[in-house]
Amino acid sequence: MKVEQGALEGVLLFTPEPRHDSRGLFTRTFDAAVAAGAGLDPGAFIQDSQSRSRRGTIRGLHGRAGRGEAKLVRCARGAVHDVLVDVRPGSPTFGRTMAVRLDDERFVTLYVPPGLLHGFQALTEPADTCYRIDREHDPAEDLAVRYDDPELKIGWPLPATEISPRDLEAGSWAALRRRLGV
DSSP states (O other), X not given: OEEEEOSSTTOXXXXXXXXXXXXXXXXXXXXXXXXXXXXXXXXXXXXXXXXXXXXXXXXXXXXXXXXXXXXXXXXXXXXXXXXXXXXXXXXXXXXXXXXXXXXXXXOOEEEEOTTEEEEEEEOSSSEEEEEEESSOXXXXXXXXXXXXXXXXXXXXXXXXXOOOHHHHTOBOXXXXXXXXXX
């Protein structure tokens, strides 16, 4: 499994080496030793979740206040355009965005450190996204920014087809910066 640094501080991409044969393929999607070698505590991840989205659906941009939330994200079925925004005051990549394609062909797992907003758009019908997180969800710590905030200029590859009411009501990047005191 190959480990690469992402475009934002602390973001890692874990790329396995699928084995293909006449039956199909086999790949390892998580390896505790590789994660530990990359500086992560594999035992810190306490909850796994999965979402299924229709093509064009956008979920996010979400994050957590307080200690934040680390997560490992991968696409188990189909493909997604995954987006991160660094909201850590003092980070050398504060305010920058990063996008990566996650799919069921390369099986890349994205490590999202605490202090980043996360969102994605489903590129296929359907797309199953799996999350492994290091904290229980506390709605009081929710952070959100609208997916189409004009300051962030995120280039979503498809027209948005489905967006939750919560995501449509999310605040602006400017409002979140004020909340963070930056």
